[in-house]
Amino acid sequence: MPLVVDLQRFQGEGTGGLGTSVDAHDAFLRSLSLRDLKKVSSLTPLAPIVQRHLHDRVESMWKAFHLPSSPSLGMLKDTGSIVSGSAALDLILPGLRTPRDLNLYCPEGAASAVLSYLFSHKFILQGPPLVWNSMKEGRSNNCFNINNGVKSLHRLKHLEESALITVVESVSLSPILPILFFHTTFTMNYCDDKEITCLYPNLTACSVGLNNRSEDYDRLHKTEATQKWEQLGIELVWNCDSKHRHYSENTTALPFAATGKCQRQIRTLDDAITLRMGFTEEKRISSDLKITWSLGYTDWMTNKVEYVDTHVSITTPTTGTKYSTLRHHRRALDWKTHRENDIESDGETSVARTSFP
Numbered sequence: 524m525p526l527v528v529d530l531q532r533f534q535g536e537g538t539g540g541l542g543t544s545v546d547a548h549d550a551f552l553r554s555l556s557l558r559d560l561k562k563v564s565s566l567t568p569l570a571p572i573v574q575r576h577l578h579d580r581v582e583s584m585w586k587a588f589h590l591p592s593s594p595s596l597g598m599l600k601d602t603g604s605i606v607s608g609s610a611a612l613d614l615i616l617p618g619l620r621t622p623r624d625l626n627l628y629c630p631e632g633a634a635s636a637v638l639s640y641l642f643s644h645k646f647i648l649q650g651p652p653l654v655w656n657s658m659k660e661g662r663s664n665n666c667f668n669i670n671n672g673v674k675s676l677h678r679l680k681h682l683e684e685s686a687l688i689t690v691v692e693s694v695s696l697s698p699i700l701p702i703l704f705f706h707t708t709f710t711m712n713y714c715d716d717k718e719i720t721c722l723y724p725n726l727t728a729c730s731v732g733l734n735n736r737s738e739d740y741d742r743l744h745k746t747e748a749t750q751k752w753e754q755l756g757i758e759l760v761w762n763c764d765s766k767h768r769h770y771s772e773n774t775t776a777l778p779f780a781a782t783g784k785c786q787r788q789i790r791t792l793d794d795a796i797t798l799r800m801g802f803t804e805e806k807r808i809s810s811d812l813k814i815t816w817s818l819g820y821t822d823w824m825t826n827k828v829e830y831v832d833t834h835v836s837i838t839t840p841t842t843g844t845k846y847s848t849l850r851h852h853r854r855a856l857d858w859k860t861h862r863e864n865d866i867e868s869d870g871e872t873s874v875a876r877t878s879f880p
Contacts, residue, residue, distance in 0.1 A: 548572055548575075548576060549576060549579065552572075552573065552576045553576070553580075553617060554617060554618060555617075556615060556616050556617075556727070556728045557614070557615040557616070557719060557721050557724065557728075557798060557800055558721070558724045558725070558727075558728040558798060559728070560573050560576070560577065560800060561798060561800055564800070573800075574800075574801065574802055574803075577614075577719065577800060577801075577802035578802040578803065580614050580617070580719075580802070581596070581614065581714060581719070581802050584606070584610055584613070584614060584622075584625075584714075587622070587686075588610075588625045588681075588686045588688060589644070589645075589681055589684045589686050590644055591644075594640075595640075596716045597716070598636075598637065598640045599715055599716040600715075600716035600717075601636070602629055602630070602633040602636045602637050602640075603629065603630045603633060603698060604627055604628060604629040604630070604633060604637055604698055604715075605627070605628050605629075605698050605699065605713040605714060605715045606625065606626065606627060606628075606713060606714040606715075607626050607628050607702050607710070607712065607713040607714075608622070608624070608625070608626030608689075608710065609622040609623065609624075609626075609710075610622040610624075610625050610626065610714075611626075611712040611713050611714050611719070612709075612710060612712055614712075614714055614719050615712050615719060615721050615724075615727060616727060616728070616730075619730075619755060620755060623687065624686075624687035624688060624689055625686075625687070625688045625689070626688075626689050626691060627688060627689070627690045627691065628691045628692075628693060628698040628699070628701060628702065628713070629690065629691070629692055629693065629698050630692075630693055630695070630696045630697060630698050631674055631692060631693055631694060631695055631696055632692075633692070633698075634675055634677065634690055634692040637690050638677060638679075638690060641679055641688060641690070645681055645682040645683060645684075646679040646680065646681055646682070646686075646688060647679060647680060647682055648677060648678070648679055649678040649679060649680050650678065652675050652676060652677045653675065653676040654674070654675045655669075655670040655673060655674055655675065655694070657670070658670070658674075658694055659850075661850050663845070664842070664843060664844045664845060665844075665845045665847070665850070666694070666844055666845065666846050666847075667846075667847050667848060667849055667850045668848070668849075668850075669694050669704075669846050669847070669848065670694070671701055671704040671848075672693055672694055672695070672700040672701035672702075672703070672704045672835075672846060673691055673692070673693065673694065673701050674692045674693060674694040675691075675692040676689065676690070676691055676692070677689065677690040677691075677692075694846075695837055695844065695846065696812060696837070696839075697812050697814060697837055698713075699713065699792070699814060700814075700835060700837065700846060702722075703814075703816045703833065703835050704735065704833055704835075704848075705735060706734060706735055706748050706749065707732035707733065707734050707735060707748075707749070707752065707759055708722065708723040708726060708727070708732045708733045708735065708818070709723070709726070709727055709730075709731070709732025709752060709757055709759070710732070711723055712727070716803075717801055717802070717803050717805050717806070717807055718799045718800060718801045718802070718807055719799070719800050719802065720792075720797065720798070720799045721797070721798045722783075722790070722792075722796075722797055723783045723796070724783070724796070724797075724798035725783050725784065725796070726783060726784060730756060730757050730758060731757070731758045731759075731760065732752065732757060732758070732759050732760070733759075733760050733763055733784070733785075733786050733818060734749070734759050734760060734761050735786075735818050735819050735833055736761070736762075736786065736818070736819040736820045736821050736830070736831075736832075737819040737830065737832040737833060737848055761821075762786070762820065762821060763784065763785050763786045763787070763820070766784065767784070767785070783796035786818040786819070786820035787817070787818075787820060787831075788817070789815060789816075789817050790815070790816055790817065791813070791814065791815050791816075792813075792814050811839050811840055812837060812838070812839060813837070813838045813839075814835065814836070814837050815835070815836045815838075816833070816834070816835040816836070817831075817833070817834055818833055819831055819832045819833040832847055832848050832849055833847065833848065834846065834847040835847070
């Protein structure tokens with residue numbers, strides 16, 4: 524049954540002062556996904572109400588981890604950092620899962636500033652940081668063996684409260700790089716100091732995620748990660764070709780490229796699929812960093828299996844760098860070799876533990 528809302532009453536107009544209260548606004552909006560809030564805010568009179576509600580969501584996120592909202596947003600701005608993980612997902616799809624920790628992602632070189640801020644709010648390190656120093660650079664500025672885009676990982680706990688935070692330092696100037704190597708699109712979301720962003724909104728709003736395939740998937744990701752979301756009713760799709768045909772007989776176009784439902788499409792942060800919503804009056808400032816990525820997938824052929832791993836390009840006006848797990852992100856194996864590798868695989872190794880919270 525469609526939901527009918529009296530627009531004037533919802534705004535509190537024309538009702539003799541008996542319009543909808545702020546609490547009633549939140550009761551109506553709190554269960555809506557970011558995609559649904561975007562639709563509600565398209566009604567111009569409701570835009571400021573939705574923006575205030577989103578701001579309250581962000582404020583509640585910080586409060587849950589015993590951090591002040593305004594200074595914490597200032598820290599994100601000053602360090603170029605973002606919030607991701609289950610806390611960001613809760614902003615986009617509220618109520619699915621209560622975040623157990625807060626994951627902060629920062630650019631290369633910004634970890635010390637983020638840690639200093641957290642130290643000033645009664646957080647302490649739980650142990651020594653995990654640091655990755657084995658990234659390699661091939662020809663044409665192609666970086667590989669990148670530990671899922673993570674240079675260092677720092678785990679903290681609050682001195683007095685039950686609160687955990689993980690600070691993840693990127694191997695690049697963009698804190699978004701590690702997010703693009705997540706095991707599924709369902710968690711490819713983040714919040715900066717002005718906006719909440721969902722990279723695959725059509726899938727996420729429907730509780731569906733595309734798995735970010737790779738030849739070394741079990742080595743790169745925690746084995747329980749997929750099970751956790753599936754137990755919550757999330758459909759995780761291993762191969763999107765189970766949902767649609769990639770190529771018809773008459774064209775090589777990707778038929779689902781405009782929907783964000785295809786592992787093979789090339790994406791950018793500023794394309795029509797990405798969903799952003801601001802929760803402050805400040806407008807987003809365009810960045811000189813341009814990011815392009817493609818998910819990993821597996822192509823099952825008659826005589827071989829082709830792996831195409833996740834690959835990301837980050838460019839500035841003067842430089843450009845490509846990031847992937849392997850030196851060559853595309854590799855074909857005959858069926859015999861593929862089966863032998865599958866049998867020998869013994870699940871995750873240390874990479875899964877050093878690159879994700």
